[in-house]
Amino acid sequence: AQKITQTQPGMFVQEKEAVTLDCTYDTSDQSYGLFWYKQPSSGEMIFLIYQGSYDEQNATEGRYSLNFQKARKSANLVISASQLGDSAMYFCAMRKGYNTDKLIFGTGTRLQVFP
Amino acid sequence: GAVVSQHPSRVICKSGTSVKIECRSLDFQATTMFWYRQFPKQSLMLMATSNEGSKATYEQGVEKDKFLINHASLTLSTLTVTSAHPEDSSFYICSAIDQADSYTFGSGTRLTVV
Numbered sequence A: 001a002q003k004i005t006q007t008q009p010g011m012f013v014q015e016k017e018a019v020t021l022d023c024t025y026d027t028s029d030q031s032y033g034l035f036w037y038k039q040p041s042s043g044e045m046i047f048l049i050y051q052g053s054y055d056e057q058n059a060t061e062g063r064y065s066l067n068f069q070k071a072r073k074s075a076n077l078v079i080s081a082s083q084l085g086d087s088a089m090y091f092c093a094m095r096k097g098y099n100t101d102k103l104i105f106g107t108g109t110r111l112q113v114f115p
Numbered sequence B: 001g002a003v004v005s006q007h008p009s010r011v012i013c014k015s016g017t018s019v020k021i022e023c024r025s026l027d028f029q030a031t032t033m034f035w036y037r038q039f040p041k042q043s044l045m046l047m048a049t050s051n052e053g054s055k056a057t058y059e060q061g062v063e064k065d066k067f068l069i070n071h072a073s074l075t076l077s078t079l080t081v082t083s084a085h086p087e088d089s090s091f092y093i094c095s096a097i098d099q100a101d102s103y104t105f106g107s108g109t110r111l112t113v114v
Helices: none
Strands: A003-005 A010-014 A019-021 A024-026 A033-039 A046-052 A064-069 A074-079 A088-095 A103-105 A109-114 B004-007 B010-013 B019-025 B032-038 B044-051 B067-073 B076-081 B090-097 B103-105 B109-113
Touching (some): A003 A088, A003 A103, A019 A109, A033 A064, A074 A088, A103 B044, B004 B090, B019 B109, B044 B067, B076 B090
Parallel strands (some): B010 B109
Antiparallel strands (some): A003 A024, A019 A074, A033 A088, A064 A074, A088 A109, B004 B019, B019 B076, B032 B090, B090 B103, B090 B109
């Protein structure tokens, strides 16, 4: 069965530093998609970045990049130049391949950025 | 970009009553919508997949008679929590796949049953 694992319940980072949030996944599908979302205390889900299983290049979106290591089944999120507004919950999610559009989520990592 | 409007954002209801939560896709047609439940400090758990014009598909362990889902049009899906009890208190959030094949989430509904 598909599974997403985020082993870091909480992370601290100083403003302007980079931080890596870990995500590993388990699937037997060849085609799948990996997402990262940010959830501030208001509860909304903010899409950050996407990586397809066939994408050869690591995805980047502004200060966000995804370190995709397919053989290790990991999809870590790297946030560069952290800002105070980055403090939030971060969820890794996976979309299965062909027969379903369901997204399954990891347990999340709470990131706190301090001055 | 695509927007999914979810209402209400917060609701408090008495135990035994029913509560309806609406999700509308404002600028795209959503053939499929997903309903999630999130307990405090926990992850989003998929409850059901809502398909326009057909019955919803529920995840294992989700009571379909308690969580009624209706997807009567391409822009509206509703979740009704029937005979709510305090243990149903949670954050409920919907999402839809938009025209760019991305997932757009509603802003969520915080339900408190007293």
